[in-house]
Amino acid sequence: MSDKFKLKAELMNAEDFARTIHRLAHELVERNRGVKNLGIVGIRTRGAFIAQRLRSNILEIEGVEVPLGILDATLYRDDFRRKLKQPVVRVTDIPFDIDEMNLIVVDDVLFTGRTVRAALDELMDFGRPAQIQLAIFIDRGHRELPIAPDFVGRHVPTSIGEEVQVRMKEYDGEDKVLLVERVEN
Amino acid sequence: MSIYTLCGGHIIDPQTDTDIIADIQIEEGVITKIGGKLSGGEVIDLKGKVIIPGLFDMHVHLREPGREDTETVFSGCQAAAAGGFTGVACMPNTQPAIDTASVVKFILDSAKNLPVDVHPIAAITTGRKGERLSEMGELLSSGAVGFSDDGSPLMNTDLMRRALEYASDFNAVIIQHSEDPYLFKGCMHEGIVSTKLGLPGIPSLCEELMVERDVRLVEYTGGRLHTAHVSSKGTVEIIRNAKRKGLNVTAEVTPHHLFLTDNSVMGYNSNFKMNPPLRTEEDRQALIEGFLDGAIDCIATDHAPHAFEDKETDFGSAPFGVIGLETALGLILNEFVLKNKMNWADMIDRMSVKPRAILNLPEMKIAEGERANLTIIDPEVEWEVNPAEFKSKSRNTPFTGMHLKGRAYGIFNKGQFVINT
Amino acid sequence: MSFDFYRRHLLGMEGMSKGEILHILETARSFREVIMRPIRIVPTLRGYSVVNMFFEPSTRTRVSFELAEKRLSCESVNFSSGGSSVSKGESLLDTVQTIEAMQVDAVVIRHSAQGAPHFLAERIRSSVINAGDGYHEHPTQALLDMFTLWDKIGGLSGLKVAIVGDIAHSRVALSDIHSLKTLGAEVMLCGPKSLMPFKVESLGVKITSNLEEALEFCDVVYMLRIQLERQAGERFPSIREYRQRYCLTMERIKKFKKDDFIVMHPGPMNRGVEISAEVADSRYSLILNQVTSGVAIRMAVIYLISGGKDRGKF
Numbered sequence: 001m002s003d004k005f006k007l008k009a010e011l012m013n014a015e016d017f018a019r020t021i022h023r024l025a026h027e028l029v030e031r032n033r034g035v036k037n038l039g040i041v042g043i044r045t046r047g048a049f050i051a052q053r054l055r056s057n058i059l060e061i062e063g064v065e066v067p068l069g070i071l072d073a074t075l076y077r078d079d080f081r082r083k084l085k086q087p088v089v090r091v092t093d094i095p096f097d098i099d100e101m102n103l104i105v106v107d108d109v110l111f112t113g114r115t116v117r118a119a120l121d122e123l124m125d126f127g128r129p130a131q132i133q134l135a136i137f138i139d140r141g142h143r144e145l146p147i148a149p150d151f152v153g154r155h156v157p158t159s160i161g162e163e164v165q166v167r168m169k170e171y172d173g174e175d176k177v178l179l180v181e182r183v184e185n
Numbered sequence: 186m187s188i189y190t191l192c193g194g195h196i197i198d199p200q201t202d203t204d205i206i207a208d209i210q211i212e213e214g215v216i217t218k219i220g221g222k223l224s225g226g227e228v229i230d231l232k233g234k235v236i237i238p239g240l241f242d243m244h245v246h247l248r249e250p251g252r253e254d255t256e257t258v259f260s261g262c263q264a265a266a267a268g269g270f271t272g273v274a275c276m277p278n279t280q281p282a283i284d285t286a287s288v289v290k291f292i293l294d295s296a297k298n299l300p301v302d303v304h305p306i307a308a309i310t311t312g313r314k315g316e317r318l319s320e321m322g323e324l325l326s327s328g329a330v331g332f333s334d335d336g337s338p339l340m341n342t343d344l345m346r347r348a349l350e351y352a353s354d355f356n357a358v359i360i361q362h363s364e365d366p367y368l369f370k371g372c373m374h375e376g377i378v379s380t381k382l383g384l385p386g387i388p389s390l391c392e393e394l395m396v397e398r399d400v401r402l403v404e405y406t407g408g409r410l411h412t413a414h415v416s417s418k419g420t421v422e423i424i425r426n427a428k429r430k431g432l433n434v435t436a437e438v439t440p441h442h443l444f445l446t447d448n449s450v451m452g453y454n455s456n457f458k459m460n461p462p463l464r465t466e467e468d469r470q471a472l473i474e475g476f477l478d479g480a481i482d483c484i485a486t487d488h489a490p491h492a493f494e495d496k497e498t499d500f501g502s503a504p505f506g507v508i509g510l511e512t513a514l515g516l517i518l519n520e521f522v523l524k525n526k527m528n529w530a531d532m533i534d535r536m537s538v539k540p541r542a543i544l545n546l547p548e549m550k551i552a553e554g555e556r557a558n559l560t561i562i563d564p565e566v567e568w569e570v571n572p573a574e575f576k577s578k579s580r581n582t583p584f585t586g587m588h589l590k591g592r593a594y595g596i597f598n599k600g601q602f603v604i605n606t
Numbered sequence: 607m608s609f610d611f612y613r614r615h616l617l618g619m620e621g622m623s624k625g626e627i628l629h630i631l632e633t634a635r636s637f638r639e640v641i642m643r644p645i646r647i648v649p650t651l652r653g654y655s656v657v658n659m660f661f662e663p664s665t666r667t668r669v670s671f672e673l674a675e676k677r678l679s680c681e682s683v684n685f686s687s688g689g690s691s692v693s694k695g696e697s698l699l700d701t702v703q704t705i706e707a708m709q710v711d712a713v714v715i716r717h718s719a720q721g722a723p724h725f726l727a728e729r730i731r732s733s734v735i736n737a738g739d740g741y742h743e744h745p746t747q748a749l750l751d752m753f754t755l756w757d758k759i760g761g762l763s764g765l766k767v768a769i770v771g772d773i774a775h776s777r778v779a780l781s782d783i784h785s786l787k788t789l790g791a792e793v794m795l796c797g798p799k800s801l802m803p804f805k806v807e808s809l810g811v812k813i814t815s816n817l818e819e820a821l822e823f824c825d826v827v828y829m830l831r832i833q834l835e836r837q838a839g840e841r842f843p844s845i846r847e848y849r850q851r852y853c854l855t856m857e858r859i860k861k862f863k864k865d866d867f868i869v870m871h872p873g874p875m876n877r878g879v880e881i882s883a884e885v886a887d888s889r890y891s892l893i894l895n896q897v898t899s900g901v902a903i904r905m906a907v908i909y910l911i912s913g914g915k916d917r918g919k920f
Contacts, residue, residue: 075648089636125645380803383720383742453721499719
């Protein structure tokens with residue numbers, strides 16, 4: 001069942017990866033004029049690790065630990081019953097009250113926008129944040145919903161058959177961004 | 186005058202030591218000549234077919250009178266003919282029960298012009314209630330051939346004793362549906378499978394205790410006992426021992442008990458629900474052994490038609506019973522005769538000779554001057570059990586989809602030819 | 607950790623793999639988080655319709671399923687046929703046809719007949735979830751029991767569990783035995799011999815009729831409800847004598863000085879019959895955890911069987 005991929009290009013190596021995170025962290029702090037009322041929520045799976053890294057970068061920059069939550073948007077997705085097997089549901093863990101918070105939602109790749117839509121809906125069920133901003137590591141285009149990121153690590157123009165793979169130490173054993181192509185098997 | 190010439194069939198009849206390929210000429214329903222190169226009348230080519238004395242099923246339920254929606258004397262006889270049986274004995278658990286001469290006559294009349302002989306078995310007790318003996322003498326003289334309360338056991342030990350004694354005046358057989366009703370609280374064999382399915386079980390003991398009791402009664406009183414549908418290893422042993430002692434005890438086994446076990450119930454398909462229930466592989470092997478070595482006298486199908494809507498429910502609520510007339514011969518041929526586990530002579534003994542003998546019916550021999558009562562077998566044809574093609578009005582078979590080799594090509598009886606198309 | 611889960615019916619625990627069970631438990635953990643949220647409802651199964659068909663009265667299980675369905679945003683309706691004069695068989699067949707016509711996605715069925723859910727599953731296109739069939743199985747109860755234990759102590763491998771009571775007339779016992787064995791626990795059944803299923807040791811369990819022997823053996827004791835209205839006089843002499851032999855009291859527990867001892871019960875309890883009130887409310891008791899787990903497990907089960915349209919048969 002597993003799809004096969006053909007590597008087309010390495011978009012980022014480990015150093016590029018770190019630099020981009022670092023820049024994003026600076027932009028977050030800059031545009032929010034500090035970290036007051038700021039909370040970060042990462043979308044599982046890799047969005048959560050990006051969020052963690054942003055938080056440690058912000059800690060270095062500002063000396064403040066911003067609250068971090070992890071969100072699994074599976075239950076709010078709209079592709080229910082389009083798949084043979086239901087996707088795995090993992091726990092959402094937002095250990096702080098999001099009311100009146102200034103939330104940064106973080107994901108690794110922005111594509112159709114449907115995952116972000118689901119994440120926003122889910123967040124609304126947790127409370128009423130003052131503001132929500134979207135931070136994306138790679139924006140590969142092809143939006144299907146009117147969703148635009150506030151912070152972007154890198155824009156990568158892609159074709160539909162291609163896929164951007166963000167690989168992270170915490171999960172994949174390495175920091176790397178690859179452009180791959182799906183191969184029929 | 187009707188004349189038939191059956192050409193080139195392989196004639197087997199252990200009763201007359203016949204085992205030849207020859208022609209048979211039949212005039213007015215009587216075999217007039219057996220030999221080479223006969224001709225005349227309607228000539229039927231039976232090359233490659235086997236001709237044996239007509240098969241007899243001594244345990245069927247024709248459901249008439251009472252449940253004509255599930256089977257009638259007519260449809261049951263069509264099913265019997267299609268299955269290669271020239272005669273059946275029908276059980277008295279009809280509505281009303283076969284416990285008076287008028288019901289016996291009704292059934293005989295219904296079957297009068299049919300190519301299958303129908304012999305009613307009358308109830309031992311009035312209404313099969315286990316309370317008062319039926320009028321056995323009159324029932325026998327009106328055409329009944331034996332007695333049974335089948336469907337229910339005769340629990341009352343004294344009444345059973347008297348039934349055996351009284352029937353022995355006529356040398357008639359008492360056919361017991363062996364079951365201790367106090368132990369009969371389930372819907373399948375009590376074993377590992379029933380435990381897994383959470384279904385209440387019927388222990389083998391339920392049958393064995395009753396057979397044991399009845400054998401003791403025969404030993405004490407004389408009389409003739411026939412044990413219907415033996416299902417357990419223990420029962421085979423009891424019957425074997427009784428025979429060793431020279432007691433007048435006979436027994437039958439159904440094809441489903443020879444072929445299936447309680448494992449089939451996994452899945453809760455009510456077409457595997459019958460009484461006695463399918464038991465374990467160990468029991469099945471003991472039944473096969475008894476069937477092969479003669480401890481068990483004959484095959485009887487316990488053909489028990491039930492309406493689709495009655496069977497189409499959860500296992501516990503469904504009625505007990507499966508049909509068997511149209512599958513029995515195929516199963517036995519495929520598994521035993523054609524695989525040389527049983528020879529033709531023994532097969533004819535178990536399916537034609539013994540059942541008639543138990544019911545005091547005349548022998549059916551293939552010989553000049555005898556009534557032509559024949560089953561014609563095509564031993565080569567391969568077929569799949571498909572209930573939609575059954576002549577029976579009911580479809581409740583556990584053998585759907587089974588691939589078999591060998592089946593009835595047709596029967597000849599009462600001057601009529603029935604050929605399966 | 608994730609496993610393949612392609613079932614479209616949940617009929618029983620027999621034959622379910624360890625991977626499948628753990629996958630359900632993992633999923634239930636996520637759903638338990640959902641039901642602890644300020645808004646305990648997720649839009650996941652909008653437009654998915656479920657019928658709860660209860661041919662036997664059961665308030666707890668039905669409420670648990672209803673809550674689970676509502677919290678998944680399912681459209682759910684209840685059907686109950688308590689006291690129907692129609693015979694069991696007829697109403698079941700009618701039910702099949704009625705359900706077909708209503709175009710539902712899943713049927714939750716509680717029925718007094720063993721195999722009733724299996725009967726339905728073979729005849730309708732909807733998914734079938736067994737909410738208890740006669741004395742056969744009650745898979746969601748077993749799953750919530752496993753979840754409760756797994757959540758409390760982690761892995762079940764090597765755990766010793768005693769199930770006490772009327773094993774022969776318990777769908778919970780059979781489902782729990784299958785589940786516990788699959789997850790590597792050791793199981794001892796305890797109760798009067800006359801309430802033991804035939805050759806139940808073939809399922810790989812130990813048997814005793816002595817409660818103290820069971821308590822000495824186990825880390826977890828699972829007390830079954832004794833049906834007051836049934837069996838007394840036939841399969842065992844009286845409730846009075848049953849209580850004397852099998853009632854789980856503090857006195858009996860303390861004899862074995864097990865600090866981490868766990869007491870479970872599928873409910874509803876007969877306090878003072880199979881379990882004393884004191885034990886039921888004690889620190890040993892996980893009985894209320896079981897109830898909470900029930901909703902999460904049922905959400906997980908409904909979610910997992912609700913896969914795509916091109917589902918295989920099982």
